Amino acid sequence: MSNSLKSLITDAYENGKCHTSYIRKVSPIASVAGYWVDLSMATGTPTPNYYVGGEKEATVPLNWYKKGIWHGGSVSPENKILHKLMLLGTTSVFAPCPFLLCDYLMYYPLIDMDNTDTQQFVNYDAVDNLSISTLPRYTDGVGVQAFLVATNPYVGGAQFQITYVNSNNQTHVSMITTTNTSTYIGTIVNSNTAGIGKYGPFIPLALGDIGIKKVIDITFFQTNGGLATLVLVKPIASTMTKEATSWAEFDFIKDKPSLPRIYDGAYLNLLAMPSGTIATIPLLGEATFIWD
Secondary structure: OOHHHHHHHHHHHHHOEEEEEEEEOOOOOOOOOOOOHHHOOOOOHHHHHHHHOOOOOOOOOOHHHHOOOOOOOOOOOOEEEEEEEEEEOOOHHHHEEEEEEEEEEEEEEEEEEEOOOOEOOOOEEEOOOOEEEOOOOOOOOEEOOOEEEEEEOOOOOEEEEEEEEEEEOOEEEOOEEEEEOOOOOOOOOOOOOOOOOEEOOOOOOOOOEEEEEEEEEEEEEEOOOOOEEEEEEEEEEEEEEEOOOOOEEHHHHOOOOOOOOEEEOOOOEEEEOOOOOOOOOEEEEEEEEEOO
């Protein structure tokens, strides 16, 4: 990579080592103020993500990256970074609204949130005698987080926890989390407003853990209703819209302390915590990537 920011920018834009993607998401499902939602499931551009896969089986769809926020093709051995990110909520439900841009790595679909038995995840293919749960990126697990997103309507108010392998190859259990009562598809059910057993967009890990390599099982202590998918992601960047119809614009070279690295094959999409229901409300945006 260039040894100065000036040469990095000059080389990227003068030599065509750049790409800008445009975002227009319109969720058909309602949301509740203060709860995080998974915008990858919303219709629009990029195309909606349906978390298709075998029941509770570690899943990384083939060419998944082409269906997310498109950052261009492979550039190895060069390095790609996120240069700019702009987002605009077209009504007040997106103001204020924090966003997380994430690299989605793997998911475990079709979790029955009414089943109070421990539900084992499928991380190994006995037929082909190989692991199917190796992370495609961030293979050391550092910084990798998990969230549970509703793929069917639910009731909520139940406690659950997951068993996982951390970045040091130790098996731990997460803190017990209470699901919210938003009930809507696309809601991150482990996110909630302040209170005991209620947290932000990610399932809280055991004290001292800094990431996840794979998830072994999930246990609900009460019936919760609905189906869900457990998703492993690496948060890449954050931003916030502060006013209705006002762009949130960040240049990560001049406005942020770091340059988010984007790996070849990354599936990029957004998590958001709106101030009300975003049903039928357009979210507009663009993301610019450069490499050198």
